[in-house]
Amino acid sequence: MQRFFEYNWQVRDEWFDWCNQLPYEQLVKERSGGVGGILYTLFHIIDVEYSWIRGIQGKEDIVINFVDYHSLEKVRSLSEQFQKEIVEFMKINLRERKMELVNVPWDNDTYTVDEILHHIIAHEIHHIGQLSIWARELELKPVSANFIGRNLTNIKPRW
Amino acid sequence: MQRFFEYNWQVRDEWFDWCNQLPYEQLVKERSGGVGGILYTLFHIIDVEYSWIRGIQGKEDIVINFVDYHSLEKVRSLSEQFQKEIVEFMKINLRERKMELVNVPWDNDTYTVDEILHHIIAHEIHHIGQLSIWARELELKPVSANFIGRNLTNIKPRW
Numbered sequence: 001m002q003r004f005f006e007y008n009w010q011v012r013d014e015w016f017d018w019c020n021q022l023p024y025e026q027l028v029k030e031r032s033g034g035v036g037g038i039l040y041t042l043f044h045i046i047d048v049e050y051s052w053i054r055g056i057q058g059k060e061d062i063v064i065n066f067v068d069y070h071s072l073e074k075v076r077s078l079s080e081q082f083q084k085e086i087v088e089f090m091k092i093n094l095r096e097r098k099m100e101l102v103n104v105p106w107d108n109d110t111y112t113v114d115e116i117l118h119h120i121i122a123h124e125i126h127h128i129g130q131l132s133i134w135a136r137e138l139e140l141k142p143v144s145a146n147f148i149g150r151n152l153t154n155i156k157p158r159w
Numbered sequence: 160m161q162r163f164f165e166y167n168w169q170v171r172d173e174w175f176d177w178c179n180q181l182p183y184e185q186l187v188k189e190r191s192g193g194v195g196g197i198l199y200t201l202f203h204i205i206d207v208e209y210s211w212i213r214g215i216q217g218k219e220d221i222v223i224n225f226v227d228y229h230s231l232e233k234v235r236s237l238s239e240q241f242q243k244e245i246v247e248f249m250k251i252n253l254r255e256r257k258m259e260l261v262n263v264p265w266d267n268d269t270y271t272v273d274e275i276l277h278h279i280i281a282h283e284i285h286h287i288g289q290l291s292i293w294a295r296e297l298e299l300k301p302v303s304a305n306f307i308g309r310n311l312t313n314i315k316p317r318w
Contacts, residue, residue, distance in 0.1 A: 003277055033295030034288075111307050118162055119306035122284050126304040129193075129288025136192030145285040147278035148270050 002090060004121040006152040009083060011128055014143040015042065016076045018135070026138065027072060034130035040066055041131055043075050045124045050082040052116050053089055055104035056097075090155050161249060163280040165311040168242060170287055173302040174201065175235045177294070185297065186231060193289035199225055200290055202234050204283045209241040211275050212248055214263035215256075249314050 019027060019038065027039040035044045043066050051061055069075050098114040111119070125145075132142035178186060178197065186198040194203045202225050210220055228234050257273040270278075284304075291301035 003273075004281070007277065007281065033292035033301075107307075109308060114162075115307050118166065122163070122166065122304065122306045125281050125284040126288040126291070129285040130292050132285070133192035133289050133292045142192075145281065147281045148266075148274050149268060 001094070001117050001121070002155050003152060004125075005086070005090065006155060007147055007150065008121065008124045008128075010150060010152060011143060011145065012042065012045065012079060012124070015128065015131060016072065016079070018140075018143050019072050021140070022138075024071075028070070031134055031137075033133075034127060038131060038134060039070075039072065039075060041127050042079070043069055045127050046075070046079045046082055048123055049086070049120050051106070052104070052120050053086050056102055056113050056116055057089060058102075061105050087155050160253070160276050160280070161314050162311060163284075164245070164249065165314060166306055166309065167280065167283045167287075169309060169311060170302060170304065171201065171204065171238060171283070174287065174290060175231065175238070177299075177302050178231050180299070181297075183230075187229070190293055190296075192292075193286060197290060197293055198229075198231065198234060200286050201238070202228055204286050205234070205238045205241055207282055208245070208279050210265070211263070211279050212245050215261055215272050215275055216248060220264050246314050 019042075022038070028037055030036050031038070035041050047064055054061060064078070069078055094113065094117070098112065100113045101110050102113060102116060103110050128143075128145065132145065135142035178201075181197070187196055189195050190197070194200050206223055213220060223237070228237055253272065253276070257271065259272045260269045261272060261275060262269050287302075287304065291304065294301035
């Protein structure tokens, strides 16, 4: 589970680097499908991950608005800020909490910690796949999505 | 890990159902990005998953050609056939083999079983994200990618 977070964060960072080559209009241009744009996809991934992690922690949801993060630098900096908190959270033994039930304010259903962690991981990979379609539409090579062959930065020693 | 396979297979099946509404030309139409088409994406996911699983098992790679599976029914039936084999394989204790090194004929590098399983999972979610963009381009609602709220069919009792 932890390795998927490491993978997602590495791939996300590569997409931030990739975005540097785009003019601002392309970053915020409305596109078909997904959440509708490149920069907004990155913002959305970060927002969703952080909200669910806070949900697992029983912390109040913090609503962040895209209008306040309307540049690549701001979204990247938000990503780094939240990652620091999530790294701290992931140092606890999540395995022991896997079956614990979680309620969040934006959903009427109750989910286990394990389900939510799977959800966060799949959510990011899904949206990153969409970025790669838009990259090709711009006639640019997308970031590799390969899991194999990566040198991942360990959040903590492997479970 | 196992739950991600269950998730991927359930989502894949929903995409097969979703594909039923499309005329054949749309299934095989060349599209921008990814592996270039809807039916070929599904074929590619199945092929890659099966090849790596055979690789982990030390079995010879079987080359399958899309030209022999040029219909929705054939691709779906291939998926079901391979899944049966993979379910059997996953009943062994994969945890014990996590750090085992694997060589495959199509790659010069060596990977652990754990890395390969992560790779297969991320590979499918990534490509499914691309299908959802193409669905919107066709003005159709894509299959949900949510992990939460699914009633997954257990391959075997949870690890």
